[in-house]
Amino acid sequence: MSPPPDLRIAVDSAGLQRRIDELALISEAPAPVVTRVLYSEADMRGRDYVRRAAREAELSVREDAVGNLFARWEGSEPALAAVGSGSHTDAIPNAGRYDGVVGVLGAFEALAALRRAGFKPRRSLEVVMFTAEEPTRFGLGCLGSRLMAGSIPVERAMALRDREGRSLDELRAAAGYSGSLESVRLPKGYYHAFVELHIEQGPILEAGDIPIGIVEHIAGPSSYRVTLHGEGGHAGAVLMPSRHDAMLAGAEIALAVERAAKGSGSPHTVGTVGVFRIEPGAVNSVPYRAYLEIDLRDARLDTRSKALAEIRSAADQSCARRAVRMEFEEINADPPAAGDPDTVAIAEAVCAELGLRSLRMVSRAYHDSLFMARVSPTTMIFIPCRNGWSHRPEEYATPEHIASGAEVLAHAMARLAV
Ligand code: GLV
Numbered sequence: 493m494s495p496p497p498d499l500r501i502a503v504d505s506a507g508l509q510r511r512i513d514e515l516a517l518i519s520e521a522p523a524p525v526v527t528r529v530l531y532s533e534a535d536m537r538g539r540d541y542v543r544r545a546a547r548e549a550e551l552s553v554r555e556d557a558v559g560n561l562f563a564r565w566e567g568s569e570p571a572l573a574a575v576g577s578g579s580h581t582d583a584i585p586n587a588g589r590y591d592g593v594v595g596v597l598g599a600f601e602a603l604a605a606l607r608r609a610g611f612k613p614r615r616s617l618e619v620v621m622f623t624a625e626e627p628t629r630f631g632l633g634c635l636g637s638r639l640m641a642g643s644i645p646v647e648r649a650m651a652l653r654d655r656e657g658r659s660l661d662e663l664r665a666a667a668g669y670s671g672s673l674e675s676v677r678l679p680k681g682y683y684h685a686f687v688e689l690h691i692e693q694g695p696i697l698e699a700g701d702i703p704i705g706i707v708e709h710i711a712g713p714s715s716y717r718v719t720l721h722g723e724g725g726h727a728g729a730v731l732m733p734s735r736h737d738a739m740l741a742g743a744e745i746a747l748a749v750e751r752a753a754k755g756s757g758s759p760h761t762v763g764t765v766g767v768f769r770i771e772p773g774a775v776n777s778v779p780y781r782a783y784l785e786i787d788l789r790d791a792r793l794d795t796r797s798k799a800l801a802e803i804r805s806a807a808d809q810s811c812a813r814r815a816v817r818m819e820f821e822e823i824n825a826d827p828p829a830a831g832d833p834d835t836v837a838i839a840e841a842v843c844a845e846l847g848l849r850s851l852r853m854v855s856r857a858y859h860d861s862l863f864m865a866r867v868s869p870t871t872m873i874f875i876p877c878r879n880g881w882s883h884r885p886e887e888y889a890t891p892e893h894i895a896s897g898a899e900v901l902a903h904a905m906a907r908l909a910v
């Protein structure tokens with residue numbers, strides 16, 4: 493581990509908070525709700541805001557073919573692998589203002605604070621705003637970082653369609669991004685290390701009154717698309733024994749997801765049916781089609797696989813009993829990621845030197861770091877958030893915790909860059 497550069501970092505907490513609040517106003521829904529779906533008008537205005545904030549932090553900006561944005565402070569040896577940080581600014585429908593944003597604007601502030609402290613990096617420092625960490629548009633999370641890490645075949649990315657049938661190519665072109673998707677992949681060894689700052693999105697730090705979490709593992713997410721084809725008809729006329737109700741088969745599958753996750757044998761298994769649509773969606777009509785998306789995650793692959801097998805078997809049984817035809821498609825099944833022990837140790841040492849208590853943690857939410865960990869030594873810095881709330885407008889982190897997170901990030905990046 494390199495000796496710590498002797499730095500007096502003063503994070504501009506008020507300025508950082510102001511920027512977080514300003515970005516929150518760029519939303520598809522009225523405040524306090526934040527919604528910024530990939531390539532929507534709000535996402536595009538959010539990107540403008542981020543570009544401006546990067547320039548204010550005196551960083552040079554480039555964007556790749558899907559809109560991953562890189563804001564760089566060139567080091568004295570620019571040929572060396574850079575030290576990266578960053579997160580996302582897209583937001584699921586009905587989200588809050590901190591998820592992802594703290595990791596982008598907080599990293600700009602960390603670099604600005606390093607500059608004010610007179611730090612001269614040897615390695616370049618780079619902040620990334622990843623495109624589409626959230627799966628809202630294409631049903632697949634971490635699109636930008638997957639492409640950067642080469643973790644999704646380009647043909648698969650080209651085949652993605654949103655709910656309206658629009659392709660990634662069509663949408664990125666409309667957003668002003670061109671060039672081959674192959675070019676998004678990072679050259680080997682591009683980052684020397686990557687450290688993402690993020691709110692915890694869970695209750696552990698707040699409950700323990702611990703200001704900083706350091707991520708050692710990120711749980712492996714998987715998701716599945718289930719389409720059920722039943723038979724419709726008049727809700728008054730089709731008698732109960734003759735029904736092939738797609739919604740009821742879907743309801744049984746949703747309950748099977750809960751049962752399988754609870755009974756997997758691992759406390760880390762979580763299963764959710766977050767999308768459930770039925771057609772035709774009329775009160776006096778038997779649903780002939782149901783469409784579900786299942787999110788199943790675990791820190792362990794064996795228990796996640798066991799839960800999936802149980803869900804599949806329950807779904808087969810339900811559909812057979814109801815004579816409903818099922819298509820069950822995997823969207824993604826990603827392995828968990830491990831944090832890099834040296835990078836984790838650096839973040840931990842920084843906390844100790846700053847007199848901040850820290851805790852090594854598992855991230856149950858996924859992050860772009862899940863994919864950065866495949867191409868770079870990686871860890872994450874977590875800060876507490878109120879009641880562990882996230883993905884809802886009440887999401888909140890105190891300015892003090894955000895500033896501490898940015899301060900730890902600045903020191904960790906400086907140490908990695910000398
Ligand atoms: C990321 O937002 C996740 O769903 O974990």
Ligand code: MN
Pocket residue numbers: 584591626883
């Ligand atoms: Mn999120």
Ligand code: MN
Pocket residue numbers: 580591592625690859
């Ligand atoms: Mn996030």
